[in-house]
Amino acid sequence: MAEEQPGGSPRADGDGRGDEFEFHTGTIRPSREPDAIEFIEVHKSFGRNHVLRGLNMALPENSISMIIGPSGTGKSVCIKHIVGLLYPDEGDVIVHGKSIPSLSDAELFEARKKFGVLFQDGALFGSLTLWDNIAFPLRQHTEKSEEEIAEIVNRRMREVGLGGEGAKMPNELSGGMRKRAGFARSLVLDPEIVLFDEPDSGLDPVRTALLCELIKEVHAENGGCYVVITHDILSARRVGQHISVLWKGRIVESGPADELFESENPFVRQFLSGASAGPLGME
Amino acid sequence: MVRTAAERAFIPARHVLEEFGDMMILTARTIWSALRPPYPYGGELVSQFLFALRLCWFPLLVSTVCLCYAAPGLQAANFLTLFGALDRLGGFFVLGAIREIGPNVTAIVLAGVAGTAITADLGARKIREELDALQVLGVDPVKNLVVPRFLALMVVTGLFDIYALLFGIFGGILAELVNGQPLGPFWATLFANASTTDLWGSVLKTTIYGAIIAIVCCYKGMSASGGAEGVGRAVNEAVVLAFTAIFAFDYVFTQTLLATHPAILVIK
Ligand SMILES: Nc1ncnc2c1ncn2[C@@H]1O[C@H](COP(=O)(O)OP(=O)(O)OP(=O)(O)O)[C@@H](O)[C@H]1O
Ligand SMILES: [Mg+2]
Numbered sequence: 001m002a003e004e005q006p007g008g009s010p011r012a013d014g015d016g017r018g019d020e021f022e023f024h025t026g027t028i029r030p031s032r033e034p035d036a037i038e039f040i041e042v043h044k045s046f047g048r049n050h051v052l053r054g055l056n057m058a059l060p061e062n063s064i065s066m067i068i069g070p071s072g073t074g075k076s077v078c079i080k081h082i083v084g085l086l087y088p089d090e091g092d093v094i095v096h097g098k099s100i101p102s103l104s105d106a107e108l109f110e111a112r113k114k115f116g117v118l119f120q121d122g123a124l125f126g127s128l129t130l131w132d133n134i135a136f137p138l139r140q141h142t143e144k145s146e147e148e149i150a151e152i153v154n155r156r157m158r159e160v161g162l163g164g165e166g167a168k169m170p171n172e173l174s175g176g177m178r179k180r181a182g183f184a185r186s187l188v189l190d191p192e193i194v195l196f197d198e199p200d201s202g203l204d205p206v207r208t209a210l211l212c213e214l215i216k217e218v219h220a221e222n223g224g225c226y227v228v229i230t231h232d233i234l235s236a237r238r239v240g241q242h243i244s245v246l247w248k249g250r251i252v253e254s255g256p257a258d259e260l261f262e263s264e265n266p267f268v269r270q271f272l273s274g275a276s277a278g279p280l281g282m283e
Numbered sequence: 284m285v286r287t288a289a290e291r292a293f294i295p296a297r298h299v300l301e302e303f304g305d306m307m308i309l310t311a312r313t314i315w316s317a318l319r320p321p322y323p324y325g326g327e328l329v330s331q332f333l334f335a336l337r338l339c340w341f342p343l344l345v346s347t348v349c350l351c352y353a354a355p356g357l358q359a360a361n362f363l364t365l366f367g368a369l370d371r372l373g374g375f376f377v378l379g380a381i382r383e384i385g386p387n388v389t390a391i392v393l394a395g396v397a398g399t400a401i402t403a404d405l406g407a408r409k410i411r412e413e414l415d416a417l418q419v420l421g422v423d424p425v426k427n428l429v430v431p432r433f434l435a436l437m438v439v440t441g442l443f444d445i446y447a448l449l450f451g452i453f454g455g456i457l458a459e460l461v462n463g464q465p466l467g468p469f470w471a472t473l474f475a476n477a478s479t480t481d482l483w484g485s486v487l488k489t490t491i492y493g494a495i496i497a498i499v500c501c502y503k504g505m506s507a508s509g510g511a512e513g514v515g516r517a518v519n520e521a522v523v524l525a526f527t528a529i530f531a532f533d534y535v536f537t538q539t540l541l542a543t544h545p546a547i548l549v550i551k
Contacts (some may be wrong), residue, residue, distance in 0.1 A: 008541070016340070083419050085415050085418060112419055113421065115414070115419060117419050119412040119415060119416055120412070122411075123411060123412035123413050123415060123416035124411075124416075124419075125413055125419055126413065136420060140420055140421055140422065141420075141421060
């Protein structure tokens with residue numbers, strides 16, 4: 001999607017509120033990189049809850065993309081579509097040119113090896129120690145010896161400030177520590193596509209800043225498509241190279257970070273400045 | 284008005300049918316993944332087996348002895364005393380304890396003790412997104428979590444049936460002794476009526492009960508949603524559904540067994 005695109009699809013949602021998408025210009029400002037992940041007209045409902053409503057989103061290769069948007073708009077649902085845990089009701093999700101919903105189980109298994117995912121709540125395995133949790137992907141997917149595994153795991157744990165906590169069980173950790181452990185686990189395989197669901201929530205400001213630095217460092221080292229969901233505009237400013245603003249299951253606007261921070265769109269302006277006055281209320 | 288009433292009846296009915304279909308699919312996938320290599324579930328199978336054994340042996344012992352002593356033991360003994368036919372209690376035990384009470388008490392205890400533990404465990408993992416994380420890391424939850432629980436519960440329930448039969452008969456002996464009867468006639472009528480069909484029928488039935496409990500409880504756990512409260516709801520639904528399914532299956536199985544093996548209908 002290299003050219004400027006007009007607004008979202010004219011598809012009627014049947015809920016009669018015509019101006020619901022008045023701020024959704026759907027402008028996709030061209031980025032300098034090819035797309036690693038594309039959502040094409042994706043619709044997804046849970047019962048009566050129509051979460052994704054014709055989502056068109058492109059996340060570029062070799063950059064750190066931020067997905068930001070109000071709580072409950074379907075950001076986590078997006079991540080689950082990318083890794084094939086949820087299937088779209090309509091539309092397609094394309095990762096590196098392959099349509100994820102149409103992969104067979106075996107192909108999906110292969111495709112998932114290139115993902116590193118940090119789930120919103122860390123998703124550590126409760127029956128394993130912290131150390132075994134972080135070593136799990138290496139044991140599962142590689143033939144590395146225990147010494148090599150130990151070296152990688154110890155390095156990642158030190159990076160996220162959990163060195164020496166390896167013997168603890170996940171339920172003995174604080175929420176922020178679980179988050180950091182999940183973060184370390186998502187990176188041990190040096191994946192090509194990394195999906196972080198709110199890596200910075202539940203962390204103190206200093207740790208958040210350090211984590212942002214770490215994301216940039218790891219990305220500079222490995223490259224690839226990094227997708228970060230966040231509510232923290234400061235983090236978005238610090239690490240974001242590409243930003244997609246999601247609201248009501250569609251893109252309001254997306255593009256390179258510097259351009260988006262200059263956007264004229266009232267919703268984008270409100271959201272990126274965290275102002276209480278603007279199109280978004282508590283509803 | 285009519286439409287909403289119809290919808291109100293229709294939506295839960297459709298939900299029940301969908302759930303039944305999903306469980307059938309889960310059963311098929313479980314059997315298929317159990318048979319197809321690789322077999323990574325050995326360790327989990329042993330630990331689930333020991334877990335069920337540890338949790339259930341005592342509740343089951345108490346339940347079978349007490350129930351068999353009270354229901355066919357004391358009650359039937361009272362009735363048989365009327366005819367001066369207390370020696371027939373052994374024969375009645377074949378019908379009551381071996382064919383019905385043993386298997387059903389085993390199933391109730393296993394569903395209530397081990398089944399709920401499975402639902403709560405898998406439900407908590409679902410809520411914490413552990414199951415999602417496993418899948419993304421290339422671990423199939425059906426093969427690695429459902430299959431070992433399915434096999435372990437089948438084996439444990441089948442074995443526990445024999446254990447329940449032994450303690451059930453012990454309850455009968457207690458009833459005889461309380462009534463001041465010699466045990467000879469009890470054994471005589473017991474063995475006159477018991478056939479190998481009774482024994483294998485009983486074990487086969489409970490083994491299938493184990494499969495039903497495992498599928499229902501795993502399914503409910505893995506489809507839990509809505510936080511900690513959702514796990515509680517899943518456990519509750521799992522127990523209700525498992526009991527219903529067990530008793531429904533009991534009817535079908537008993538009917539089929541009696542029809543195909545008419546010899547066991549004859550009471551000696
Ligand atoms: N498995 C599911 N079943 C039913 N509804 C779901 C499921 N997953 C998400 N939803 C619904 O989809 C909507 C979007 O959820 P999602 O978790 O993607 O929000 P989010 O944008 O990540 O919000 P937050 O920033 O608070 O994490 C919510 O209304 C939620 O209730
Ligand atoms: Mg979320």
